Amino acid sequence: EVQLVESGGGLVQPGGSLRLSCAASGFTFSRYWMHWVRQAPGKGLVWVSRTNSDESITTYADSVKGRFTISRDNAKNTLFLQMNSLRAEDTAVYYCARGSSSCGNCYSDLWGRGTLVTVSS
């Protein structure tokens, strides 16, 4: 089955760190751009970061630049998001999403179910 499964979310104190993972299966992970998108409770979608197939290109939203790092392990079909210096406003469900085959850095054609990150003391 083609799917993405996120993990690693949880409760963390302000200033803390968390590492999210996204396990891909059912498709050739190493060929695709991958994205992270987040959604605060009851709010809309916000793009966070993306990386190309070999991690040579990575881009970030200004709100997370310098604090978050996207990476991937193509041998293990896994995408990561290292989140440091977390703030209350980072509280959200974090979705892993696959870039489309026709325009990988553009839009996503496959999404995981998300993992909730709560930043609170």
Next chain:
Amino acid sequence: DIVMTQSPDSLAVSLGERATINCKSSQSVLHSSNSKNYLVWYQQKPGQPPKLLIYWASTRESGVPDRFSGSGSGTDFTLTISSLQAEDVAVYYCQQYYSSPLTFGGGTKVEIK
């Protein structure tokens, strides 16, 4: 950053009737090199992740019912559900991919009247 503005915030439509959602970008998302509009529509049902509906502003994703259609060019776009079904209750988002950062509209909630 390109700001995406959707309207209305919510709408209630009777079953079988037409639903129209608007999306306006703060600058054109029409790329002159290929004459394509860099705009996508997603559907998000309660408790679920987003689902791709339409890309390049008007190309329906495989498996998406043909009652969903996208139109528009430049800065003004529309998602139309020609005959609303109960399973279409959801929040709909537009997103531009013309430039980084990728940006989403605020969403439009569609309900049954």
